[in-house]
Amino acid sequence: MPTITKLYSMQEASQHNTKEDCWIVIDDKVYDVSSYMDEHPGGDDVILETVGKDATDGFEDAGHSDEAREMLQNFCIGELDTSSPVIPELEIYPKGTDSSQKLMALTKQYWAVPVVVAGISVIVGFLYLRKK
Numbered sequence: 001m002p003t004i005t006k007l008y009s010m011q012e013a014s015q016h017n018t019k020e021d022c023w024i025v026i027d028d029k030v031y032d033v034s035s036y037m038d039e040h041p042g043g044d045d046v047i048l049e050t051v052g053k054d055a056t057d058g059f060e061d062a063g064h065s066d067e068a069r070e071m072l073q074n075f076c077i078g079e080l081d082t083s084s085p086v087i088p089e090l091e092i093y094p095k096g097t098d099s100s101q102k103l104m105a106l107t108k109q110y111w112a113v114p115v116v117v118a119g120i121s122v123i124v125g126f127l128y129l130r131k132k
């Protein structure tokens, strides 16, 4: 019988970021480990640190036993939707934001760039004129 796999974005998984409600991603699978946090022999903080990121390396580096790997399967709730953007910055604009509002937001974020360029130009110009 075909099984239906639920897909979650990294953004969605990263919202479950407390000890009481904690989702992690290992090998593109999503695990709800909330009920295991208190029992984890490595402590809850190491698991909490991996929320919102790929926890595969952390899980592998800890050298988990086969028993731990079997336990992990009990917490699987779905798979990672790898087609969704991983970088939250790509989604900073609310729906309906027009291009002039986006330009304003970018200007506020990167205003220092033209200021620094102008400052350097003034200093170089000043030094050049003094040399003459």
Ligand code: HEM
Binding pocket: 024, 031, 033, 036, 040, 041, 042, 043, 046, 047, 050, 055, 057, 058, 059, 062, 063, 064, 065, 066, 067, 068, 069, 071, 072, 075
């Ligand atoms: C549902 C997910 C997880 C399960 C079921 C699990 C299970 C276990 C178990 C049973 C142990 C004892 C040693 C062993 O049998 O391998 C252990 C130890 C450990 N785990 Fe996990 N683990 C999980 C997730 C993680 C994650 C995401 C990390 C870090 C990124 C992590 C880091 C560690 C560390 C550092 C230890 C060693 C503790 C020590 O020896 O002092 N675990 N884990």
